[in-house]
Amino acid sequence: MIRRFLQAGVVALLLMQSVALAATSPRSGITYAGADVRALQADDFANPGMLWVARGEKLWSTPAGRNNKACASCHQEAASSMKGVAARYPRIDTATGKVINIEGRINTCRERNQAADPLQYESEELLALTAYVAHQSRGMPVAVVADAANRPHLERGREIYYRRQGQMNLACVNCHEQNAGRKLLAETISEGHGNAYPAYRLEWQATGSLHRRxxxxxxxxxxxxxxxxxxxLLDLELYLARRATGLTVETPGVRR
Ligand code: HEC
Ligand code: HEC
Structure with missing residues (x-):
C-alpha cells in the first residue's frame, strides 16, 4: 500500500517539468521545512536534538575504556578543541587512506586512546558524542576542500550521486536538484545537504545520523x-560536504 503510494508520488513528481537548479548558492534543508519545524530548530530550548548534545557533553567528561580516560582528559574544553572540526570533516584518515567522518574519528579515539570498544552506529552514545562534537562548529562554514588525497573518493561520491538505482531507477540528483522545492507525498524535497546532521527527525522521534537519513x-x-x-556512504558523505560549500554547520537540525 505504502509502496503503491510512493510509486504514484514519484511518477507524479517525474511528470512535472523539472527545473534545473540555478548554479547559485545552496539552500539548507531547513529553508524548505515548515514554520513549525523551523521554529523548533531555531530555539535551543525547544530543539529536541539538544538533548543528544547535552548527553554528549556528559559523556565527554566521563572516563571510559581500559585506560579510564575521558575525551576531556586529552581534549579539555570541546568548545575550543572541537571548534571547526565538523566543518572540515569527512576527511582522509592518514593511517588508512580511507574517508573518515566524525563518527569514525570518535571510534578511532575510543580504540586507540581509551582502549575501549568502538560504539555502534545509531547507538545513543555515538549519536550523542557526534552531535556534541559537531555542535561545536555550529554557524561555521562547511569547508571540505578537494585535494589529491580525497579526489578519488569525491569522484566516487559524485558518481553515486548521479547513478540511477533501485526499482524506481532514480538518482539523488533527480530528486535533490531537479525537483528541489517540489512535494513528494507529505514532504518537500530539499537540496539534500548533510550540514544539519546528526538531526532530530520527528518521524523517528529521535536524533539520527546522516547515514541513517x-x-x-x-x-x-x-x-x-x-x-x-x-x-x-562515506564517499557520498564526502561528496555531499563538498557540495554543501557555502552553507554553515547547523547541528542539531530538526526535520519532519
Ligand atoms: C525519490 C526522491 C529522492 C531520492 C532519489 C533521494 N532522496 Fe534524499 N530525500 C528525499 C526526501 C523526500 C527527503 C526528506 C525531505 C528533504 O529534506 O529533502 C530527503 C532527504 C535527504 C537528505 C536530508 C536533507 C536535510 O536537510 O535534512 C539528504 C542529505 C539526502 N536526502 C540525500 C540523498 C542522497 C545522497 C540521495 C542519493 C543516494 C538521495 N537523497 C536520493 C527524497 C529523495
Ligand atoms: C588519550 C588521549 C585521547 C583521548 C582519551 C581521546 N582523544 Fe580524541 N584525539 C587524540 C589525539 C592525540 C588526536 C589527534 C590525533 C590525530 O589527528 O591522529 C585526537 C583527535 C580527535 C578528533 C579529530 C580532531 C581533528 O581536528 O581532526 C576528534 C573528533 C576526537 N579526537 C574526539 C574524541 C572523543 C569524542 C573522545 C572521547 C570519546 C576522544 N577523542 C578521546 C587524543 C585523545
Whole structure:
C-alpha cells in the first residue's frame, strides 16, 4: 500500500517539468521545512536534538575504556578543541587512506586512546558524542576542500550521486536538484545537504545520523541500503560536504 503510494508520488513528481537548479548558492534543508519545524530548530530550548548534545557533553567528561580516560582528559574544553572540526570533516584518515567522518574519528579515539570498544552506529552514545562534537562548529562554514588525497573518493561520491538505482531507477540528483522545492507525498524535497546532521527527525522521534537519513533515501527508491559506515556512504558523505560549500554547520537540525 505504502509502496503503491510512493510509486504514484514519484511518477507524479517525474511528470512535472523539472527545473534545473540555478548554479547559485545552496539552500539548507531547513529553508524548505515548515514554520513549525523551523521554529523548533531555531530555539535551543525547544530543539529536541539538544538533548543528544547535552548527553554528549556528559559523556565527554566521563572516563571510559581500559585506560579510564575521558575525551576531556586529552581534549579539555570541546568548545575550543572541537571548534571547526565538523566543518572540515569527512576527511582522509592518514593511517588508512580511507574517508573518515566524525563518527569514525570518535571510534578511532575510543580504540586507540581509551582502549575501549568502538560504539555502534545509531547507538545513543555515538549519536550523542557526534552531535556534541559537531555542535561545536555550529554557524561555521562547511569547508571540505578537494585535494589529491580525497579526489578519488569525491569522484566516487559524485558518481553515486548521479547513478540511477533501485526499482524506481532514480538518482539523488533527480530528486535533490531537479525537483528541489517540489512535494513528494507529505514532504518537500530539499537540496539534500548533510550540514544539519546528526538531526532530530520527528518521524523517528529521535536524533539520527546522516547515514541513517541516506539509507532512508536508498530505501525510498527501493535500492539495496549500504551498511552504516560503509565506503559507499562515506564517499557520498564526502561528496555531499563538498557540495554543501557555502552553507554553515547547523547541528542539531530538526526535520519532519
Ligand atoms: C525519490 C526522491 C529522492 C531520492 C532519489 C533521494 N532522496 Fe534524499 N530525500 C528525499 C526526501 C523526500 C527527503 C526528506 C525531505 C528533504 O529534506 O529533502 C530527503 C532527504 C535527504 C537528505 C536530508 C536533507 C536535510 O536537510 O535534512 C539528504 C542529505 C539526502 N536526502 C540525500 C540523498 C542522497 C545522497 C540521495 C542519493 C543516494 C538521495 N537523497 C536520493 C527524497 C529523495
Ligand atoms: C588519550 C588521549 C585521547 C583521548 C582519551 C581521546 N582523544 Fe580524541 N584525539 C587524540 C589525539 C592525540 C588526536 C589527534 C590525533 C590525530 O589527528 O591522529 C585526537 C583527535 C580527535 C578528533 C579529530 C580532531 C581533528 O581536528 O581532526 C576528534 C573528533 C576526537 N579526537 C574526539 C574524541 C572523543 C569524542 C573522545 C572521547 C570519546 C576522544 N577523542 C578521546 C587524543 C585523545
Amino acid at each position: 541516506l539509507r532512508a533515501c536508498y530505501f525510498g527508491v527501493r535500492a539495496v541500503m549500504p551498511a552504516f559506515g560503509s565506503d559507499e
